[in-house]
Amino acid sequence: MPTIADPRAFLEALFHVAVAAADPEKVLAANLPERPKGRTMVIGAGKGAAQMARAFERLWDAPLSGVVVTRYGYSIPCERIEVLEAAHPVPDQNGLMASGRLMAAVRGLTEDDLVVALVCGGGSALLPAPAGELTLEDEIAVNRALLASGAPISAMNAVRKQVSRIKGGRLAALAHPARVVSLVVSDIPGDNPALVASGPTIADATTRADALRLIERYRLDLPEAIMRHIRENSDAPPLPSDVRFARNEVKLVASAAVSLEAAAEAARKAGVEAVILSDAIEGEASGVGRVHAAIAAEVVRRNRPFRKPTVILSGGETTVTIKGKGKGGRNSEFLLSLAGGIDGLEGVSALAADTDGIDGSEDNAGAFADGTTVARLAERQADAAEFLVRNDSWTAFSRLGDLFVPGPTGTNINDFRAILIQ
Structure with missing residues (x-):
């Protein structure tokens, strides 16, 4: 030897x-969806979202438009997809604006349209969208508490989904009746795609009760407004059985x-x-x-x-x-x-x-x-x-x-x- x-x-x-084994252009080429009759709208979030967007542009030989958000300093130029930047690991105002842009991009689509979601790690912090009467400061407090808690990423995302208007499949629900194909690069142990970036386009079965149990288990010190929202909010994230997800598809394109x-x-x-x-x-x-x-x-x-x-x-x-x-x-x-x-x-x-x-x-x-x-x-x-x-x-x-x-x-x-x- x-x-x-x-x-x-x-x-x-x-x-x-x-890292090269997860190169966006290489992994996306083998996982391109079928072309739609209507428009192709690309959305995305994560620390590799800009690279995924540029690779998808190069591979997609048909019209498209879209917007993705990545961490400050991680942006690269794209021709047809707009790349936004926001803060990670603690959300900021630019992240809040980016969430609004992604939600606006998928509204008003038809069943002939296709939404391609490019999702990778880091998207949770990059897509703040406080639910109900909560504020960006509340969501920042949640993030800080989670980061300091020692809780695993699965527990973090279970809590994040309960205080957001975009996570936990909500972004895909907004896109209905368009078909949503999520192309996911997993940074999650076990490779559950619904946990990557808190699953903005992928629903899971996590409930409000689950989140409350995790908050107690990891002794999270959260503001009273957050706790009240989780206990009392009736607008729970959609479940995987929701009819709005019937035509959607999830592809895990790269993993550890x-x-x-x-x-x-x-x-x-x-x-x-x-x-x-x-x-x-x-x-x-x-x-x-x-x-x-x-x-x-x-x-x-x-x-x-x-x-x-x-x-x-x-x-x-x-x-x-x-x-x-x-x-x-x-x-x-x-x-x-x-x-x-x-x-x-x-x-x-x-x-x-x-x-x-x-x-x-x-x-x-x-x-x-x-x-x-x-x-x-x-x-x-x-x-x-x-x-x-x-x-x-x-x-x-x-x-x-x-x-x-x-x-x-x-x-x-x-x-x-x-x-x-x-």
């Missing part, structure tokens, strides 16, 4: 292979599972065996980091459960229950925790990154770590464990020059984790 002379370059190459398989195959071609733990790992980032570190240490010391050299791959979406006032995201927090468990081990290198190019609120997708990370921090009079307690993983890896900053990738298939053991 060959020795990987530059572990970081090897891990970064695997990341880019995983496919991308991890592509990365594993690339590693094997380089002479390194690859194993995929799971594409749907959830839980506290620091705890998941400790488990991955224990597996890596077992491989180093006892050559089990996998024989070295090997690269251990995993995906999914961890969470961070915020207790400190530091900077960082779930991938850098995972890595800082992992670094403590592999401290002093030779031949272990790791990369964890969000496939959309942004981890948390900074400009990095994630970071690199190895068996020297903790010691190198100590040389700089810094304690890795203290950084972890403060949720300040970004500062730790920034101090070492170990942040991974690929820039916006144009897709979002959740987290990518790779641990190389030589």
